[in-house]
Amino acid sequence: MNCSGGGRSVADMDMVKEKFSKLLLGEDMSGSGKGVSSALALSNAITNLAASVFGEQRRLQPMAPEQKARWTKEIDWLLSVADFIVEFVPSRQVAEDGSTMEVMITQQRRDLLMNVPALRKLDGMLLDYLDSFSDKQEFWYVKKNDNESEKGDAAEQSDKWWLPTVKVPPEGLSDSTRRWLHHQKELVNQVLKATMAINANVLMEMDIPEAYMETLPKNGKSTLGDSMYKLITDDYFDPEELIATVDLSNEYNIVDLKNRIEASVVIWQKKMQRDGKWGHGVSHEKRGRFEGRAENVLLLLKHRFPGISQSALDISKIQYNRDVGSAILESYSRTLESLAYTVMSRIEDVLHADALAQDPKNGDSMRMPSLTTDDTDTVVQDAKDEMGRLGRMEPVNSTLFDYVGPRDGTIETMILGSQDPQGKKLSKISKIGTKRYSYLDKLENLGGARSPISRH
Template sequence: MMKERFAKLLLGEDMSGGGKGVSSALALSNAITNLAASIFGEQWRLEPMSSERKARWRKEIDWLLSVTDHIVEFVPSQQKSKDGINMEIMVTRQRTDLHMNIPALRKLDAMLIDYLDNFKDQNEFWYVTKDEEDGEEGPRRKDDKWWLPRVKVPANGLSEVSRKWLQFQKESVNQVLKAAMAINAQILSEMEIPEAYVESLPKNGRASLGDSIYRGITLESFDPEQFFSTVDMSTEHLVLDLKNRIEASIVIWKRKMTNKDGRSSWGSAVSLEKRELFEERAQTILLMLKHRFPGIPQSALDISKIQYNMDVGQAVLESYSRILESLAFTVMSRIEDVLYADSLTQDPSPGDAKGRTSSLAAEPVKLLTAAEEEAKRTSWAEPPTSMTLSDFMGWHLEQETEGEKKHPDGKQETTNSLDKAPLAKPADIVTTKRFSYIEKLENLGGLRSPTARH
């Protein structure tokens, strides 16, 4: 099997040998993507991976990642000669972006598998197949996950300890998701925009966005939240279409500002200052879209970058971070399924199923300082810290004991620091200052732009 895959990589997936295959970068990217699909594609339950799947994943992903060990750069180094003279020579070392990100991604990989292992001994929820579900009474799944087994919980719901443990696991996976998203966004931002994509763009930003979206962005008093309230984002297709339009307009405006495009048909009466302002607003909308809909498919720009990318190192980093992002989102969705089933026992008549997954998109992302982000990146190289249900129960009970106080009459009083802490009012979005949108988005907990991470 390994010989066959090695042959496909060398041939660029052109088994005729005619030299019409894809580039080495794309072939390696496809190999990592296909491997992840075969290993994680049917992770339909919250349960550990089998030992066979784990062994296959580790063996084959190590084999595919090994190419990065030979992608090097020259750096100066001091060397002392036999006669004691210090000389500066050039030596090779692994390229900086690979040296920084490959260990971090391996760490996130191990953490996700470890989180799945934590569900080994749980017995408070289980799954039934579609055939078993048809023979039971009760509410049916009404969302688009009809192929997944249905989660079942006890009639009185999960215990409080299990519920809090699931929330703890969800938060842990969410941290992995955000880290993988940040790395993937950074790598994609560093990839060159293919000329084929540029040639396919309309002649100006207005033609790309459409009249209604263009008016929303170019208003004198721009408010991102108000903009989203006027745009139909009821389906994934509409969200992806909006993302494609926004990204295309950003590319058009940037190229016009830097005079990289000489086509006369792209001429416009819009001033450079206004075009810069519109591009900044579009960037704000794009960041908020990625925050609200982390599971959205890749945009046309991302697909084009991956397809035409010739850098093997970037191809490995992008595909590896993308499949880890996908796996983290899948695990979070499975946890949401269990929490949703538990909520049905508390309220048998909830709203539509869309509310169940809203927390995946609306959960605020904490903005890290440069020092905090560097500390977090360093922590990825440490052993993963996870907590099984039994561990969590012991920790939870210990915390409760420490939080209990006694009254003079002998009664116990449980203190909760969260109850005492006042709720902070979110900052209002200021639209009077020209460069306030990105700053306010970060203050509200939005995802940082790739360039702001360094």
């Protein structure tokens, strides 16, 4: 953080003092000690900064220079806290007489050392992708209050009434532009997957608050309901069958299903820790199988609906977390995840307008951006493979962590299989690491993905 010289530096220094004084006071400017924890104050600061900078990103266009400069400068201030979160590690030193000795030195905590540089590079990649959408594109936007002839397919976007309407030529986009947009969507999709993976693992590491535990019923059956409980504990289990029993046409129902399943898993885990058994005549093996089934359903929901709000468990963990390092990683990855999802949604809007121009019958196509359309077995197996490689710190070929590179030095460039000369290359990012690599414990490295908070 360089604040030397010039009037601008003095103003920056005053702003830094104000921001960090609020963080130290826990957002309670009265000084009475009734503020929130330092971790939550820092999490809120990153969240609010992202909301103010990215909240108006309603079009596929480069960020305003002043907004980009503000984000780059202020996120650097907030992330600087992570530089002072350290741990002791052994190091060999050579004495003057040539003898060696092992001493303990401090270095940045391992999860921060690996993930903060990775998130910074993901951040830069997202801003670069936005910069690629200049005013010379074949699509444009019209305001909602324009006349009917200019609105075109506005009626088709009534579910996004706050967004300007996308317009494309009457015959649709050219083949080269269409290919380029699909290419950009895939690049952003990879960033979305990376940020979701980091965020899911950070949240998994956070302790479950006692306040959340106190809100839970005594058994998982009452949380799930008789019919859903029967489906999970039956001899034959099909996640698709369980999901089909719930109306997932609106976000409230999706979040409610996530809340119920997560609550049941926590209840089962608590019963095992307290009693060493679960119910009457239910073995540890069966209990693990049922818990794994519930996790499979959660994984499918997170992959199919990446843009939904956080669950009650996630919100509770963030609220009661006291680890400042975890708060930095969680809030930074969540805001980047939300921005990536927003950009992908805007690309989907353009592709949808193009599909309508080619054939009006495509009105229902591509309305819900999703990370995957694969079947259940493929989603679950890919997640297991991906998180298993993470656990061994191995890059994943051709998908998420194929784009992993060194933390320092020049960012290498991946050769992507696109023939479009306009296609931007995807830069490699730092390796992503956390302490554990499963979404919840005891599930054979099955990874999950969390949804960005709704206010972004």
